[in-house]
Amino acid sequence: MRLEIKNKIHLLILVIAFSCIEPYEYELIHEVGPPLIVVDGLLTNEEKTHSVRLSYTSGLGITNLTTINEATVIIETSDGDAVTLTERHPGNYVTSSTYRGIVGQSYRLRIKIKNGHEYLSSEEVLNEAPPIDTLYGRYVQLPSEKSAELLNGVQLFIESDWSDYEVSTFRYVWEETYEWRVPYPSEYVYVPKIGAAIQRKMTDLQSVEVCFRGDTSTALLLGSAFSLNNSKLTEFPIHFINENDQNLSFKTAVKVKQYALSNATYQYYKRLKENNESGGSLFDKQKGNISGNIKSLTDPKELVMGNFDVSGVSSKVSFFEPKTFVSDGFKVNYGLDYCGIDIIGIDSIPALALEGYVTDDRNARMIIWTYDPDLQLYFMTSENCSDCRILGKIGVPDFWE
Numbered sequence: 001m002r003l004e005i006k007n008k009i010h011l012l013i014l015v016i017a018f019s020c021i022e023p024y025e026y027e028l029i030h031e032v033g034p035p036l037i038v039v040d041g042l043l044t045n046e047e048k049t050h051s052v053r054l055s056y057t058s059g060l061g062i063t064n065l066t067t068i069n070e071a072t073v074i075i076e077t078s079d080g081d082a083v084t085l086t087e088r089h090p091g092n093y094v095t096s097s098t099y100r101g102i103v104g105q106s107y108r109l110r111i112k113i114k115n116g117h118e119y120l121s122s123e124e125v126l127n128e129a130p131p132i133d134t135l136y137g138r139y140v141q142l143p144s145e146k147s148a149e150l151l152n153g154v155q156l157f158i159e160s161d162w163s164d165y166e167v168s169t170f171r172y173v174w175e176e177t178y179e180w181r182v183p184y185p186s187e188y189v190y191v192p193k194i195g196a197a198i199q200r201k202m203t204d205l206q207s208v209e210v211c212f213r214g215d216t217s218t219a220l221l222l223g224s225a226f227s228l229n230n231s232k233l234t235e236f237p238i239h240f241i242n243e244n245d246q247n248l249s250f251k252t253a254v255k256v257k258q259y260a261l262s263n264a265t266y267q268y269y270k271r272l273k274e275n276n277e278s279g280g281s282l283f284d285k286q287k288g289n290i291s292g293n294i295k296s297l298t299d300p301k302e303l304v305m306g307n308f309d310v311s312g313v314s315s316k317v318s319f320f321e322p323k324t325f326v327s328d329g330f331k332v333n334y335g336l337d338y339c340g341i342d343i344i345g346i347d348s349i350p351a352l353a354l355e356g357y358v359t360d361d362r363n364a365r366m367i368i369w370t371y372d373p374d375l376q377l378y379f380m381t382s383e384n385c386s387d388c389r390i391l392g393k394i395g396v397p398d399f400w401e
Helices: 202-209 263-275 349-355
Strands: 027-029 037-044 051-057 065-067 072-077 082-084 086-089 092-094 106-112 118-121 132-143 150-161 169-181 188-191 196-199 210-216 221-224 232-242 252-261 289-291 294-296 304-320 341-345 365-372 377-382
Touching (some): 037 106, 037 118, 051 106, 118 304, 132 232, 132 252, 132 304, 150 304, 169 232, 169 263, 221 263, 232 252, 263 289, 289 304
Antiparallel strands (some): 027 289, 051 065, 051 092, 072 082, 072 106, 086 092, 118 294, 132 150, 169 221, 169 252, 188 196, 252 304
16 A cells, blocks of 8 residues: 555634633725735844735735735834845845844834835834743544544643743644654665665665654644633643554654744734635635735735734653553554565566556556565565655654753
């Protein structure tokens, strides 16, 4: 059978209490009209390259975008400093890699495009984000949204104490990195020059056996302290790892970032999520268009989409292994069910290997797993099951334990 990676099922959590948040005026735009400018910017206290994307809509929604090139994009600070961004790619304007926002300082975004129109965001204070105290997992069974079956897997939770911090609205992003091991690492490689298959060196074998893969959250994950009786976040579900996937077949690292949002930006993201057909980002399919904290200085009636997000950020990394949850019922998926073995005679291997052996029933490219010299038979399997580089990347991440 061909190796198939099933879609992950993400648990999307939105903690909201309407009565405790000051109302924020937003504008939901439904009518079809001239192209609208779209601004997507994020500034944090991380030392890294920060970016602002500029584009125009095409009709209703923003599924088709035209980049805005050769604009002047400036981040202004409350102490009078200003940083001009560089256009690295069409419509993508960036700071230097050493730039970072300062907690407690206010920032705003100023834009001038080639037609002379100018735009300015409201001032946003960069609030300090409280630390994420713990990130842990628990084996659970969850109801499926698509069937009556239960989903078995590991639910990841975070906990954070917000009591000593001014901010109380947050956005979350998780990043997942996991070992990707193939069940039948290719021990031989066919060499056309000599017309034979030779055994791989140990270092070469390791390079096809163990790789790394990653995934990042795409949905908007929002949290608010106003829904809690106190300012401590406990057992907040952040990410679900389905045991049918292979994300936790071996060691997995999960990094969660907690962004401290202003009330206005929180409301913007909340409306964006409610208006979004997939629960994702600004650039997914929308039912309408949402404006944020950016206005036109040239034409006060002009509608501007998007937002300039200024947020402090904290993060937490935890490592997980399947053995931790096996006693609770977690079933490790090594991918063996997806991988079949074909046995090929030695006389057939040269032509098949040169062209890439393709089976009729699976239409999957096959490579050599191993060889029996006594029987002069090659055992072949799908390249997805024998070479980790097909679906993963070699090289251990710097942060890996």
